[in-house]
Amino acid sequence: MTEGTPTSERPLRIAVIGTNYLGANTAAGMAEFGFDVIGVEIDEHRLKLLSDGKAPLYEPGLDPLLKKHTDSGRLRFTKDYHEIADWADVHFICVGTPQTEGSDSADLAQVNSVVDMLAPLLTRPCLVVGRSTVPVGTSKRVEQRFHTEAPAGAGVEIAWQPEFLREAHGVDDTLHPDRLVFGVQSAAAEATLRQVFATPIAEGSPVVVCNLPTAELVKGGANAFLATKISFINALAEMADATGADVTQLADALGFDKRIGRGMLNAGPGYGGGCLPKDLRAFMARAGELGVEEVITLLREVDDINYRRRARIVDTAHELLGAEWVGRNVTVLGAAFKAGTDDVRDSPALDVAGRIQLHGATVSVYDPEAMENARRVRPTLRYAASAAEACEDAHLVLHLTEWPEFQQLDPVALKDAVSIPVLLDARLSLDSAQWRAAGWTYRAPGKP
Ligand SMILES: NC(=O)C1=CN([C@@H]2O[C@H](COP(=O)(O)OP(=O)(O)OC[C@H]3O[C@@H](n4cnc5c(N)ncnc54)[C@H](O)[C@@H]3O)[C@@H](O)[C@H]2O)C=CC1
Numbered sequence: 001m002t003e004g005t006p007t008s009e010r011p012l013r014i015a016v017i018g019t020n021y022l023g024a025n026t027a028a029g030m031a032e033f034g035f036d037v038i039g040v041e042i043d044e045h046r047l048k049l050l051s052d053g054k055a056p057l058y059e060p061g062l063d064p065l066l067k068k069h070t071d072s073g074r075l076r077f078t079k080d081y082h083e084i085a086d087w088a089d090v091h092f093i094c095v096g097t098p099q100t101e102g103s104d105s106a107d108l109a110q111v112n113s114v115v116d117m118l119a120p121l122l123t124r125p126c127l128v129v130g131r132s133t134v135p136v137g138t139s140k141r142v143e144q145r146f147h148t149e150a151p152a153g154a155g156v157e158i159a160w161q162p163e164f165l166r167e168a169h170g171v172d173d174t175l176h177p178d179r180l181v182f183g184v185q186s187a188a189a190e191a192t193l194r195q196v197f198a199t200p201i202a203e204g205s206p207v208v209v210c211n212l213p214t215a216e217l218v219k220g221g222a223n224a225f226l227a228t229k230i231s232f233i234n235a236l237a238e239m240a241d242a243t244g245a246d247v248t249q250l251a252d253a254l255g256f257d258k259r260i261g262r263g264m265l266n267a268g269p270g271y272g273g274g275c276l277p278k279d280l281r282a283f284m285a286r287a288g289e290l291g292v293e294e295v296i297t298l299l300r301e302v303d304d305i306n307y308r309r310r311a312r313i314v315d316t317a318h319e320l321l322g323a324e325w326v327g328r329n330v331t332v333l334g335a336a337f338k339a340g341t342d343d344v345r346d347s348p349a350l351d352v353a354g355r356i357q358l359h360g361a362t363v364s365v366y367d368p369e370a371m372e373n374a375r376r377v378r379p380t381l382r383y384a385a386s387a388a389e390a391c392e393d394a395h396l397v398l399h400l401t402e403w404p405e406f407q408q409l410d411p412v413a414l415k416d417a418v419s420i421p422v423l424l425d426a427r428l429s430l431d432s433a434q435w436r437a438a439g440w441t442y443r444a445p446g447k448p
């Protein structure tokens with residue numbers, strides 16, 4: 001047990017610093033595990049929403065969990081580090097680590113800002129646990145700073161506990177993780193983390209206890225592997241296109257092999273989002289700093305295959321429009337980087353929509369949840385109030401985010417709304433037979 005960490009007299013007090021996608025799920029999850037939690041957020045808009053028990057993002061199941069615990073008083077939010085400094089036994093760092101502008105590396109400014117604000121206020125021993133995804137070696141640098149800048153000095157212990165939640169499954173993944181990875185330097189830190197995660201551990205979540213660099217590498221390695229799997233199946237989609245094979249059946253057949261598994265084998269427009277793309281690049285950048293060139297060679301191709309998908313979709317769209325852009329109306333179904341979220345960070349759908357618009361076509365976008373975020377990052381696209389409205393007078397309909405709502409569309413009714421019934425199903429998930437039977441030209445990359 002970390003010195004100063006109470007055992008029987010009261011439950012652990014937990015601070016969660018940075019409360020957007022990762023942190024909001026983490027804060028609500030820790031409260032659900034039974035702890036008193038304070039979330040620290042410097043963005044006023046998010047802070048206000050969270051304090052009212054509302055998620056700052058669309059995440060199924062998160063609103064009720066936040067409300068339950070803000071109402072019970074177990075969970076509250078602040079921007080004031082003084083409220084957590086000597087209050088919390090464990091501080092979880094959940095701030096963003098985006099890609100640095102103009103470089104592949106991770107931008108650690110937010111992590112550094114946490115140390116700037118927290119370290120000078122820490123006067124008693126505590127455990128600081130990083131959950132943000134960082135380049136290997138970061139935790140040791142963070143430790144160095146806490147030890148020199150905190151009044152408690154070496155009494156501030158550092159651990160790293162990477163998180164593997166998926167957006168759209170954030171609550172479930174937080175409460176019932178596939179595994180827990182504890183990067184620790186003492187038995188006391190391990191014991192504290194076992195206490196924090198006692199509920200999922202009791203449910204059977206396996207725990208890997210390792211050193212700090214291993215914990216940092218597990219996270220980068222996991223995301224690099226997931227990205228590789230997606231690019232692998234997308235490379236097979238290119239083979240399928242060249243041969244008349246069906247990439248979905250290929251994925252099913254490969255996936256039945258337990259050593260391969262079906263997960264992350266859906267071919268489509270490639271991976272996007274706030275994590276896989278930037279984490280893959282940060283991994284390459286760090287490998288370069290460490291002189292491990294082979295990793296860069298492997299992962300550079302994964303990245304290239306991924307972005308080639310978007311270019312291919314644009315090329316196919318052009319072909320389906322009869323090699324004309326100007327005067328053509330293109331419908332883009334979907335703006336989020338995947339279904340179940342309003343996150344548009346590095347979204348293939350918005351990227352493709354933007355490229356087609358730049359070529360001179362008129363692009364109409366509809367997404368069930370991500371319209372507000374999409375409008376903010378791509379204000380010049382046209383946004384429709386429904387899928388049917390987006391399809392009016394279209395010369396081409398592009399299916400780019402796999403929302404269940406799009407599977408319910410009626411191709412017979414939509415045929416009357418469009419100018420020409422042509423569908424490019426870039427997610428390979430609509431019923432081709434149904435659309436063809438309704439008189440549509442149906443194309444999906446990787447399918448005959
Ligand atoms: N988005 C996801 O599903 C997952 C993200 N991760 C990793 O978790 C980290 C966070 O990811 P997101 O939540 O997506 O990032 P985000 O950028 O959406 O959220 C970061 C939050 O931290 C706040 N913040 C920044 N500096 C702060 C400070 N000094 N004090 C208090 N708050 C501060 C920001 O205002 C923002 O609300 C990243 O390293 C990411 O790679 C890991 C697993 C899943």
Ligand SMILES: O=C(O)[C@H]1O[C@H](OP(=O)(O)OP(=O)(O)OC[C@H]2O[C@@H](n3ccc(=O)[nH]c3=O)[C@H](O)[C@@H]2O)[C@H](O)[C@@H](O)[C@@H]1O
Nearest residue numbers: 163164165166167264265266268270271272273275337338
């Ligand atoms: O580090 C992170 O932030 C998270 O990144 C991903 O989670 P997430 O970005 O929420 O989304 P995924 O479900 O992994 O999808 C990522 C992208 O790959 C695409 N994808 C996914 C699966 C698939 O088979 N094919 C495919 O193209 C999705 O459409 C999406 O654009 C990882 O799956 C999480 O384990 C990790 O914690």
